[in-house]
Amino acid sequence: MCIAVPGKIISISGYYAAVDIMGVMASVFIGLLEDPKEEDMVLIHAGCAIQRIDQEHFSYLEKVFTVMQEEVH
Amino acid sequence: MCIAVPGKIISISGYYAAVDIMGVMASVFIGLLEDPKEEDMVLIHAGCAIQRIDQEHFSYLEKVFTVMQEEVH
Amino acid sequence: MNEDKITLAHGSGGISTRNLIKDIFYRHFNNQKLIDGLDSAVFEAQSGRFAFTTDSFVVKPIFFSGGDIGKLAVCGTVNDLAVAGAKPLxxxxxxxxxxxxxxxxxxxxxxxxxxxxxASGVKIITGDTKVVEKGCADGIFINTSGVGILDKSYVTKKIMPGDDIIVTGTIAEHGTAISRDRYGLKVDGSFMSDCAPINHIxxxxxxxxxxxxxxxxxxxxxxxxxxNEIAEHAGKSIHIFEENIPIRKEVQALNELLGIDPLYLACEGRAVIVADKAESTEILARIRVLDDGKEAQIIGCVEDAENTNVYIENFFGGxxxxxxxxGNMLPRIC
Amino acid sequence: MNEDKITLAHGSGGISTRNLIKDIFYRHFNNQKLIDGLDSAVFEAQSGRFAFTTDSFVVKPIFFSGGDIGKLAVCGTVNDLAVAGAKPLxxxxxxxxxxxxxxxxxxxxxxxxxxxxxASGVKIITGDTKVVEKGCADGIFINTSGVGILDKSYVTKKIMPGDDIIVTGTIAEHGTAISRDRYGLKVDGSFMSDCAPINHIxxxxxxxxxxxxxxxxxxxxxxxxxxNEIAEHAGKSIHIFEENIPIRKEVQALNELLGIDPLYLACEGRAVIVADKAESTEILARIRVLDDGKEAQIIGCVEDAENTNVYIENFFGGxxxxxxxxGNMLPRIC
Amino acid sequence: MGNNLIAELIKAIWTYMAEVKEIKIMEVCGTHTQSIAKYGISSVLPPGIKLLSGPGCPICVAPASFIDDAVRLMMMDNVIVATFGDMVRVKGTETSLDNSRTKDKKPAVVYSPLEALEIAENNRDRTVVFLAVGFETTAPAIAAMIRHAEEKSIHNINVLTSIRLMPPILEIVLEKHDGELGGMICPGHVATVMGEEYFRFLPDKHDICSVISGFDAADILGAIYLIVQSKCGDKKPELKNIYKRCVSFNGNEKAKSLMGEVFTASKGLWRGIGLVGDSALVLKERYMKYDAVYNFNLSPRDHEAAMECSCGDILMGKRSPGECRLFDSACSPANPYGPCMVSTEGSCSVYYRYRR
Amino acid sequence: MGNNLIAELIKAIWTYMAEVKEIKIMEVCGTHTQSIAKYGISSVLPPGIKLLSGPGCPICVAPASFIDDAVRLMMMDNVIVATFGDMVRVKGTETSLDNSRTKDKKPAVVYSPLEALEIAENNRDRTVVFLAVGFETTAPAIAAMIRHAEEKSIHNINVLTSIRLMPPILEIVLEKHDGELGGMICPGHVATVMGEEYFRFLPDKHDICSVISGFDAADILGAIYLIVQSKCGDKKPELKNIYKRCVSFNGNEKAKSLMGEVFTASKGLWRGIGLVGDSALVLKERYMKYDAVYNFNLSPRDHEAAMECSCGDILMGKRSPGECRLFDSACSPANPYGPCMVSTEGSCSVYYRYRR
Ligand code: SF4
Ligand code: SF4
Ligand SMILES: [Mg+2]
Ligand SMILES: [Mg+2]
Ligand SMILES: [Mg+2]
Ligand SMILES: [Mg+2]
Ligand SMILES: [Mg+2]
Ligand SMILES: [Mg+2]
Ligand SMILES: [Mg+2]
Ligand SMILES: [Mg+2]
Ligand SMILES: [Mg+2]
Ligand SMILES: [Mg+2]
Structure with a gap:
């Protein structure tokens, strides 16, 4: 129901930010975020950043999987 | 200023008549004529018969010309 | 087909387009070159001189007395090939x-x-269908292009003073029928487009x-x-005799009624032919034996004035x- | 030209039409066959197999990143001839x-x-100009038809399981550029139609x-x-490897943003080639040495399933x- | 004599012209102008005969503001403008009906005023405005249409009138010419409606030989013959009627009374000429409800901005079209600037097509 | 492990399925449905896993009367209807925006609600009606647009809302299923906004193993892995979040508070399902001036005529699209009848394209 794509904030100007989405620079509304900053990775839906992406959790699934599989064996 | 063509009344129905204009049958308004009749030759302008044509005067110019030319010689 | 209207999907290039093409065009045009064709149709031909022409058809109304936009689109291109001296292929x-x-x-x-x-012995071997949004076109427009191979014995030649000008049939039939239909004129009489292939002529x-x-x-x-185009092409003037121009009485009458000059109205099944005087009457005779050539006439000849005007002379020398x-032709009253 | 808008008179077939044709088309297309042509253009050719194709172009916007309706109209028909194995004439x-x-x-x-x-070595030798009333078309539509002569060594052949499928460059460039321009998307990045003649490839x-x-x-x-058209033509199924499809990162990104599948977006300067496996890598190499063939890829091959489906497989075997x-592609958000 | 008549007439004209040498003849009616061109009449006449075209095209003389109003009405959502075809391409101050046209808002071209009424009957939710243009010939047809609307209680028909009368403008023409004109060919169809007597004032008051003529080649040549002949010897200028097959002494009484019932004379603005008293027909008070000027609250037409166009002089026969500096540059049939170029029978348009 | 993760996940799933044999898993989100199809997920899974698609496409569940109103508004002279692309082809009772479109009256397709506001700014003489459709993911963007309109005093923007909430409809789905479902893949982007806790009720109240997942192949396979794995041995159903990179415990507080500021929950009509209490977001009283229903005096949407379409059952996972008797006859992507066929992520449309 809600296509969203990740992007990186390059520069901010008021409610909008220039965001790099896999090489495409788009103007994205960032008024839904608390204190957005340049370099932040954000999730973009309907032209709005709806959340900051937590890069620390990029491999979360892999970690969970590894732990669980190890438990079995 | 006023293109008009001759035609012959074929049949009458109220304010309108079927008129034969050189082989074309057209519906023509005849409300401007006093007592129009079938077989009448009429002069048609803007979809209206504006006058009955007096067939007796068809050769009027020719007659005038002949008389005048004879006068000279 | 369970739909009765063309939709944008019919022009998307996808499944609807393919189905439409099969259901309508493959069925009617039905020839192997069309059905085999992918991006282009392929045909074989011997060496020679070829004629190539194109026309788009935007006629209103789409269905008219004596034809429709489809018939017109085929005749138009077949005839452009034919008058170039080519056999339309x-x-x-x-x-x-x-x-x-x-x-x-x-x-x-x-x-x-x-x-x-x-009827004219040509095949429609390649096509394309585009659909545009409602309001972006007016019903349907058709482009036909055509390829033909030239009669080996025909080349356009230098037009000389004295050459005769033949018209193969009565004029202004198409333009008059279309005007009648377009303006919804309440007149009876036989007004039919002359729209027809003339390659057989x-x-x-x-x-x-x-x-x-x-x-x-x-x-x-x-x-x-x-x-006028012929005069300009020839670099010579042309002299036409009004009395010789074949025109049906009804066509003349309706145009007089409307204040329109029939010499400017389209024919869609006639040719104008410039022929050497020496053979022009024979050519005329050859046309006149055809069913649709009975009204053919020599209407004038080429002259050697200093200009490329077309002069028209009437019965008393005017x-x-x-x-x-x-501009365009409109019915006049004043 | 002392007028700056097209009027109905420009399409009447009279003097305004002739002047327009001379001022614009004779000047730009400038070739003797066009200028000599009356009802048809004439050209000579040797015996052989000829390709014939037509397309109408109704693209909006008329001027877009990387091209315009005119460039597209020429490329479209040149390319349809080229992929039929013909030299466009x-x-x-x-x-x-x-x-x-x-x-x-x-x-x-x-x-x-x-x-x-x-640029593609063809000549525009015949034309037609129609003008329709305001509101009866949307700006301009162009039909181009084309004639070419087939490479003697080329015929379409039976497609066999194992044949490779080559695409000559990155996909979806035209469709993406047009979408960006049409919807006025506020994104930067290099989005240009790939619109180009491919006959040299x-x-x-x-x-x-x-x-x-x-x-x-x-x-x-x-x-x-x-x-899918190839599969249906071949009567065989096709197996594509998604990873092998050449697509620029920005094109992928913009389409992801819009929820559009780039596999359905038009290319206007690419060919898909089905080649015998034995020579497909050599053919690929030959394409890749060309300036506009560097991104060419073998994207899959023909298979012998019982159907004519196109299967696409991704990096993990899905x-x-x-x-x-x-239907049509529209930007999606949900 | 039959068709030979024409040859005889031409011969006689040449004979008389050996004596007369030079003569200017004005044809008042645009349809005469057109016939003269179509039949190539000038090509068979001696060079001493100069044919001038008068103010006889109702399209030519309609003021620019009339077109402006028509365009404005056409652009209204609930209005259909119905008109004779000729009016469609005439430019007003800036544009024409044709150039303002869109797919949905375009003029309905009619051949008869009664067709406009029919359109109104079939479109009861909209107002049809008929551009009522013409001279005495057309006025009865327009009057009949208004009477029909009244009888049938059709209230969604309006007329925007620019109906003009012949005698007042001819007075002005003849005043300016002051004896230069050798004769006048009178409009046969105006006379058909109004009667022979309507033009009696021409010889009586202006001392000019006048011939009421039809529109065939023989009719026109006959009129020229009579005029040229009248110059030989010392004859008093007369009114002659060689169109007796259509023109009676009093004309069409029924048509005239219908005109009188619906219209009244008023001052009228002529394009390129100006205001002329009693030269227009407008709706009588009691038919005001059919008047577009009244219903749409349009400004009265009582003056017109000066134009660069030479139409005024052209209409007066004081200049020929070739002498207008706009001719064939800013003004051509494809892109008419002045009114004489737009009607196919306007002097400039005819000159452009046939005499260049 | 990297890309190898996927291979490992698939292997593990096959291993567990040797024990589990058969399982039904529902993905609620239409974007999940689409990803599953796009990645060919089913093709790498053991045949015992049946993936069902729930009511997670906001386009699919908008009532027919909503489209009817949108079409009516679009046809008004002074209204511009702005919408996400997906809505354009959906049929209402009789027709869609697409099929009613003319050159001048067509929907403005926007990618963001804020674009609709821009259109309003640039067309001050017209009213822009934005078709505000979506779930919790989209609602904050719509709320932000309304707040912006307020701040900038733009009064010619309206919204026609069909915003729906997940929990109430999931309650209904799970009531009907009554233990048949082996697990639930929760919508990752709804959770992004609302937080992990938003779906806690699924295991707690309905005893179903639930995984909040992203949309990559690995994310989806990971969710399936976790669900299948949870069936082995006697484990208590849990809520798991493997989309931690986007989904925090409480979600986006700022977005949630903005939603709360602008919207309030209300009963909502779901196409093919009916009225569901507290399942819709509508404008709060104080933002009523932006409500198209209020401004254009539209009828309330509280019931819908029965449809021949099986959408209700499809949405519930009780039937597969192939079982609808309209499928591929009266209903296809080219001519969609029911809502599940129109969105490219609607169950029927996806099924039509990829699984036939
Ligand atoms: S040429 Fe044109 S501008 Fe000049 S007088 Fe004639 S109509 Fe008027
Ligand atoms: S196939 Fe069409 S009618 Fe049937 S359930 Fe799906 S969307 Fe509804
Ligand atoms: Mg989601
Ligand atoms: Mg092609
Ligand atoms: Mg042609
Ligand atoms: Mg042609
Ligand atoms: Mg094509
Ligand atoms: Mg031709
Ligand atoms: Mg083609
Ligand atoms: Mg093509
Ligand atoms: Mg042509
Ligand atoms: Mg007259």
């Missing part, structure tokens, strides 16, 4: 259709194209190609415009210049 | 113009057509024609639709059917 059909156009009407048009193509003149200098079909702009069409 | 140009269209824009379009024709493959089974240009409906386009 293959046609393309490019459609631009307004969203919402009735599929039933499209089917009738395709059927009419197929019938006319058959040209074919009948095969033996005379050495004496034929130039041919044209007097479509848009009528015979007046065609004659002469005027017959100019090319300017 | 001559084009026709049929215009339908809405009354009020700026003559300046028409001039730019004609100039662009002429430049593209030059096919020409470079002259030595390999014995090994080439079929070629297609994946225009309307994109590569997905072209592959497989699905890639159907033909249904």
């Amino acid at each position: 293959y046609l393309s059909c490019g459609l631009i259709i307004e969203e919402g156009f009735p599929i039933g009407a499209l089917d009738r048009i395709a059927e009419s194209m197929a019938r006319t193509a058959d 040209i074919k009948a003149l095969h033996g005379y190609m050495e004496s034929i200098k130039l041919m044209k079909d007097p479509t848009r702009g009528g015979i007046a415009t065609a004659l 002469k005027r210049i017959l100019a090319s069409l300017e | 001559y084009l026709s140009c049929g215009l339908i113009i809405e009354e009020g269209f700026p003559i300046g824009a028409l001039d730019r379009i004609a100039e662009s057509m002429a430049r593209t024709a030059d 096919i020409k470079a493959l002259h030595g390999y024609m014995e090994s080439i089974k079929l070629m297609k240009d994946p225009t309307r409906g994109g590569i997905a639709t072209a592959l 497989k699905r059917i890639l159907a033909s386009l249904e």
Whole structure:
């Protein structure tokens, strides 16, 4: 129901930010975020950043999987 | 200023008549004529018969010309 | 087909487009070159000189007395090939259709194209269908392009003073029928477009190609415009005798009623032929034995004035210049 | 030209039409066959197999990133001839113009057509101009038809399981650029139509024609639709490897943003080639040495399933059917 | 004599012209102008005969503001403008009906005023405005249409009138010419409606030989013959009627009374000429409800901005079209600037097509 | 492990399924449905896993009367209807925006609600009606647009809302299923906004193993892995979040508070399902001036005529699209009848394209 794509904030100007989405620079509304900053990775839906992406959790699934599989064996 | 063509009344129905204009049958308004009749030759302008044509005067110019030319010689 | 209107999907290039093409065009145009064709159709031909032409058709109304846009689209291109001295071989059909156009009407048009193509011995071997949004076109537009191979004995030749000018039939039939239909005029009488392939007429003149200098079909702009184009092409003036121009009495009458000059109204099944004087009467005779050539006439000849005007002379010697069409024809009353 | 808009008189067939044709088309297309042509253009050719194709172009916007309707109209037909294995020779140009269209824009379009024709070595030798009332068309529509002569060594051949499928460059460039321009998306990045003649690519493959089974240009409906057409033509299934499809990162990104599948977006300067496995890598190498062939890839191969489906498989072995386009592509958000 | 008549007439004209040498003849009616061109009449006449075209095209003389109003009405959502075809391409101050046209808002071209009424009957939710243009010939047809609307209680028909009368403008023409004109060919169809007597004032008051003529080649040549002949010897200028097959002494009484019932004379603005008293027909008070000027609250037409166009002089026969500096540059049939170029029978348009 | 993760996940799933044999898993989100199809997920899974698609496409569940109103508004002269692309082809009772479109009256397709506001700014003489459709993911963007309109005093923007909430409809789905479902893949982007806790009720109240997942192949396979794994041995159903990179415990507080500021929950009509209490977001009283229903006096949407379409059952996972008797006859992507066929992520449309 809600296509969203990740992007990186390059520069901010008021409610909008220039965001790099896999090489495409788009103007994205960032008024839904608390204190957005340049370099932040954000999730973009309907032209709005709806959340900051937590890069620390990029491999979360892999970690969970590894732990669980190890438990079995 | 006023293109008009001759035609012959074929049949009458109220304010309108079927008129034969050189082989074309057209519906023509005849409300401007006093007592129009079938077989009448009429002069048609803007979809209206504006006058009955007096067939007796068809050769009027020719007659005038002949008389005048004879006068000279 | 469980839908009755053309939708944008029919022009998307996807499944709907393919189905439409199969259901309508493959069925009616039905020939192997079309069905085999992918991006292009393929045909074989011997060495020679080829004729290539194109025309788009935007006629309103789409269905008119004596024809429809499909018949017209085939005749128009067949005739442009024919008057170039070519035997028409293959046609393309490019459609631009307004969203919402009735599929039933499209089917009738395709059927009419197929019938006319058959009658003139050509095949429609490649096509394209585009659909545009409602309001972005007016019903349907058809482009046909055509390829033909030239009669070996025919080349356009230098037009000389004294050459005769033949018209193969009565003029202004198409333009008059369309005007009548377009303006919804309440007149009876036989007004039918002359829309027809004329390649068989040209074919009948095969033996005379050495004496034929130039041919044209007097479509848009009528015979007046065609004659002016010939004069300009020849670099000579033309002298026409008004009395000799074949025109039906009813056509004359309706145009007089409307204040329109029939010399500027389109023919869609006639040719104007410039022929060497020495053979022009024979050529005329050859045309007149054909069913649709009975009304053919020599209407004038080429002259050697210093200009490229077309002069038209009437029964008592009154002469005027017959100019090319300017603007459009509208019914006049004043 | 002292007027700056197209009027109905420009389409009347009279003097205004003639002047327009001379001022714009004779000037830009400037070739003797066009100028000599009366009802048809005439050209000579040797015996052989000829390709004939037609397409109408109704693209909006008329001027887009990387091209315009005129360039597209020439490329489209040149490429349809090229992928049929033909050397493109001559084009026709049929215009339908809405009354009020700026003559300046028409001039730019004609100039662009002429430049593209030059670049691809074809001549526009016959044309037609119709003008329709304001509101009866949307700006300008262009039909081009084309004639080419087939490479003697090329015939379409039976497609066999194991044949490779090559695409000559990155996909979806045209469709993406047009979407960006049409919806006025506020994104930066290099989005340019790939609109270009590809006949020189096919020409470079002259030595390999014995090994080439079929070629297609994946225009309307994109590569997905072209592959389905090939599968249906071959009566075989096709297996594509998603990873091998050349697509620029920005194009991928913008389409992800819009929720559009780039496999359904038009290319206007690419070919899909079905080649015998034995020579496919050599053919690929031959394409890759060309300036505009560097991104060419073998994207999959023909299989012998019982159906004519196109299967697409991804990096982890996930497989699905890639159907033909249904309906139209619109940007999605949900 | 039959068709030979024409040859005889031409011969006689040449004979008389040996004596007369030079003569200017004005044809008042645009349809005469057109016939003269169409039949190539000038080409068979001696060079001493100069044919001038008078103010006889109702399209030519309609003021620019009339077109402006028509365009404005056409652009209204609930209005259909119905008109004779000729009016469609005439430019007003800036544009024409044709150039303002869109797919949905375009003029309905009619052949008869009664067709406009029919359109109104079939479109009861909209107002049809008929552009009522013409001279005495057309006025009865327009009057009949208004009477029909009244009888049938059709209230969604309006007329925007620019109906003009012949005698007042001819007075002005003849005043300016002051004896230069050798004769006048009178409009046969105006006379058909109004009667022979309507033009009696021409010889009686202006001492000019006048011939009421039809529109065939023989009719026109006959009129020229009579005028040229009258110059030989010392004859008093007369009114002659050689169109007796259509023109009676009193004309069409029924048509005249209908005109009188619906219209009244008023001052009228002539394009390129100006205001002329009693030269227009406008709706009588009691038919005001059909008047577009009244219903749409349009400004009265009582003056017109000066134009660069030479139409005024052209209409007066004081200049020929070729002498207008706009001719064939800013003004051509494809892009008419002045009114004489737009009607196919306007002097400039005819000159452009046939005499260049 | 990297890309190898996927291979490992698939292997593990096959291993567990040797024990589990059969399982039904529902993905609620339409974007999940689409990803599953796009990645060919089913093709790498053991045949015992049946993936069902729930009511997670906001386009699919908008009532027919909503489209009817949108079409009516679009046809008004002074209204511009702005919408996400997906809505354009959906049929209402009779027709869609697409099929009613003319050259001048067509929907403005926007990618963001804020674009609709821009259109309003640039067309001050017209009213822009934005078709505000979506779930919790989209609602904050719509709320932000309304707040912006307020701040900038733009009064010519309206919204026609069909915003739906997940929990109430999931309650209904799970009531009907009554233990048949082996697990639930929770919508990752709804959770992004609302937080992990938003779906806690699924295991707690309905005893179903639930995984909040992203949309990559690995994310989806990971969710399936976790669900299948949870069936082995006697484990208590849990809520798991493997989309931690986007989904925090409480979600986006700022977005949630903005939603709360602008919207309030209300009963909502779901196409093919009926009225569901507290399942819709509508404008709060104080933002009523932006409500198209209020401004254009539209009828409330509280019931819907029965449809022949099986959408209700499809949405519930009780039938597969192939079982609808309209499928591929009266209903296809080219001519969609029911809502599940129109969105490219609607169950029927996806099924039509990829699984036939
Ligand atoms: S040429 Fe044109 S501008 Fe000049 S007088 Fe004639 S109509 Fe008027
Ligand atoms: S196939 Fe069409 S009608 Fe049937 S359930 Fe799906 S969307 Fe509804
Ligand atoms: Mg989601
Ligand atoms: Mg192609
Ligand atoms: Mg042609
Ligand atoms: Mg032609
Ligand atoms: Mg095509
Ligand atoms: Mg021709
Ligand atoms: Mg083609
Ligand atoms: Mg093509
Ligand atoms: Mg042409
Ligand atoms: Mg008259």
